[in-house]
Amino acid sequence: MLNLVxxxxxxxxxxxxxxxxIKKYNLVHLSTGDMLRAERKAxxxxxxxxxxxxxxxxxxxxxxxxxxxxEKLDQNRNANGFIFDGFPRTxxxxxxxxxxxxxKGTGITMMLALDVPENVLKERLILRGADSGRADDKxxxxxxxxxxxxxxxxxxxxxxxxxxxxxxxxxxxxxxxEIFASLCKKIDAAKV
Ligand code: AMP
Numbered sequence: 001m002l003n004l005v006x007x008x009x010x011x012x013x014x015x016x017x018x019x020x021x022i023k024k025y026n027l028v029h030l031s032t033g034d035m036l037r038a039e040r041k042a043x044x045x046x047x048x049x050x051x052x053x054x055x056x057x058x059x060x061x062x063x064x065x066x067x068x069x070x071e072k073l074d075q076n077r078n079a080n081g082f083i084f085d086g087f088p089r090t091x092x093x094x095x096x097x098x099x100x101x102x103x104k105g106t107g108i109t110m111m112l113a114l115d116v117p118e119n120v121l122k123e124r125l126i127l128r129g130a131d132s133g134r135a136d137d138k139x140x141x142x143x144x145x146x147x148x149x150x151x152x153x154x155x156x157x158x159x160x161x162x163x164x165x166x167x168x169x170x171x172x173x174x175x176x177x178e179i180f181a182s183l184c185k186k187i188d189a190a191k192v
């Protein structure tokens with residue numbers, strides 16, 4: 001199985017690149033952000049629980065997102081592999097993911113970390129907020145908080161995979177196609 005963690009701060013381009021990668025490598029896209037937005041839209045108890053965290057730009061509790069991922073892994077038993085996008089966001093989530101995959105006799109192949117400077121992230125998020133309809137992309141205070149939460153709680157996840165020898169950095173500024181080519185190069189090198 002090819003199991004990729006696509007990593008980077010909010011606005012790094014994880015969603016855009018995931019869409020291209022799933023087609024090329026025939027993978028299942030698991031975005032906890034997309035799943036949570038779907039739960040919210042459907043007005044489920046889980047969506048209601050997550051609502052306030054998302055509005056403020058804070059992380060939803062680990063157990064909630066881990067449960068969601070476990071369910072999706074079970075629903076896609078015959079997948080060729082997965083792209084984890086926006087997950088894991090804490091080292092506790094990373095450790096839980098390792099356990100879940102181990103139970104299935106597999107593991108994370110590699111983490112691809114998109115590197116984008118903070119000023120570019122903020123510009124991208126404001127632009128995205130104008131047409132995505134995402135409230136958390138509109139309010140500059142919420143954007144700032146999401147970046148701070150990323151630096152404090154999520155950035156250590158890169159160290160987690162680095163210790164396993166699985167961290168690969170990719171320049172996340174430039175043409176979408178160029179960034180995609182850099183990602184593919186890393187994946188193809190790891191697959192051999
Ligand atoms: P995203 O679309 O990945 O930027 O996620 C949007 C929001 O959903 C985040 O700001 C968090 O509030 C929540 N969220 C998404 N994924 C996770 C996760 N793995 N852990 C905790 N909260 C998450």
